[in-house]
Amino acid sequence: MGVSQVSFARYVRPLGWATLVANAMLVVTGGAVRLTGSGLGCPTWPRCTDQSFTPHGALDLHEAVEFGNRMLTFVLVAIAVATFVAAWQTGRRDLRRLALWLALGIPAQAVIGGITVLTDLNPWIVSFHLLCSMAIISLAVLFVRRIDQPGPAPAGGPLVGLAWATYAASWAVLYIGTVVTGSGPHAGDEDSPRNGLDPLQVSQLHADSVFLLVGLTIGLLFALAALRAGAEARRAVLVLLLVELGQGAIGFVQYFTDLPIVLVAFHMLGAALISAVVTWTLLAVRTPRATPSATDQDARVAVRA
Structure with a gap:
């Protein structure tokens, strides 16, 4: 070279x-x-x-x-x-x-x-x-x-399975979040179509998926602590939980304040952070240093x- x-x-x-x-x-x-x-x-x-x-x-x-x-x-x-x-x-x-x-x-x-x-x-x-x-x-x-x-070589076992479940749940949250957006007021243009779904119902489904994700993340955090897993994995899942809680708080506030633009923008940034941190979490558990x-x-x- x-x-x-x-x-x-x-x-x-x-x-x-x-x-x-x-x-x-x-x-x-x-x-x-x-x-x-x-x-x-x-x-x-x-x-x-x-x-x-x-x-x-x-x-x-x-x-x-x-x-x-x-x-x-x-x-x-x-x-x-x-x-x-x-x-x-x-x-x-x-x-x-x-x-x-x-x-x-x-x-x-x-x-x-x-x-x-x-x-x-x-x-x-x-x-x-x-x-x-x-x-x-x-x-x-x-x-x-x-x-x-x-x-x-990737590790195996129930911890990895739980990490994969958390990763999959995060993608369910992200996808349902886009469906909520498609039913709401911020279409990108005043004449653009909406997906025709009831915003209240899809928002409830989105909230349910968030509860599932947070529950899986907490379960993964306790499992890592109980099995004395590597420090990187525990740090990653803790950061993930904090991001989820912050993202959930923003989502809750924006819903009850009629979706102000600034909060929606921060919510989108939070979605990007979820994607990044949940990937880090999966990798830290699956391929520990x-x-x-x-x-x-x-x-x-x-x-x-």
Whole structure:
């Protein structure tokens, strides 16, 4: 590996974190598009208007918000390409593969975003668009953690099963949350359709799924303590519980205050944090950190060189 390659590979960790943070921020900016009613500020795709890729004349708020969100795609592409190059230069197949999936996720998200515009913000496609961002966030967490832990043998047993159940419950919460959004007032445009479901009923279902998630998380926390599991796993599940409680509090308040925009934005950020932390929790339980072997040490040196 040449000198220039080694010097660039050392940035794989900060680039991995940049990928994670940037995709979490994309959830928030995407929420801003919807919450300000700017979802059709650029009424077509891939162009902003029928004549141009950029808005013409004086920008109104909706055009500026929607077009600005589209421009963030190029930032994400730049970060994804740099991450892939750095991962490639580490010489590690697992990092290369993960970085490739992360890079492919960005144009895939752009296409899904385009479909949401072309379908006038169909709430089911908007839901899928958000869930794809959550999946990319989860994958980015796996990438970051793999940097220092190149492919250890996963652990098994009831703890891992409980961690998987918690992970699955978190995705149920995230999905039902998007259904609640699709039934509510923040459509992204005043003429966009809603999914036709009763907001009260789907909100109750969402609350029930949150109670299930919190219960599983508490059970996992007690199980880890009883079995004296690794410190990382216990720390991860404790952080997860705190994020869940904070997210639940925001959701409760926003529901009874008629969904103010600021609280909804924080709730979307909380959803991104749930996706990230629950992935960390699963990985910490499933692949606990151990004393590194000589091979692992060599892999770490290659990344840090």
